[in-house]
Amino acid sequence: MPTYDYECDACGYTFELFQGINEPHKKKCPQCKKMKLRRLFGTGAALLFKGSGFYETDYRSESYKSDAKKAKQSESSSKSAGKSSESKKSSPAKKDSTKKSSGND
Secondary structure, eight states: OOEEEEEETTTOOEEEEEOOTTSOOOOSOTTTOOSOEEEOOSSOSOOOOOSSSOOGGGSOOHHHHHHHHHHHHHHHHHHHHHHHHHHHHHSOOOOOSOOOOOSOO
8 A cells, every 4th residue: 555645735734644546535634624635746656665674685786796797707717618628638548559569570
């Protein structure tokens, strides 16, 4: 349920009212009791976070995002370098095609 701002044109009294969306807007001023109350245009349906359930770290800063991207890129480049060195190590060693003679020719 949103909070609406009201102002009385007769006495100038302003207040906020927690009111359902489908409820009709109020017309009678609670201060002077005249039918000169009007609802003001305001933020109305703005999303407002209140309470202890929201953390600053939930919404990362741009510097954090750029640092994380750099770290991810360096991690992926080190993995690809590690794969190429592994492929070199896993290849079989070349065998000499020339054999030494044992002297029994």
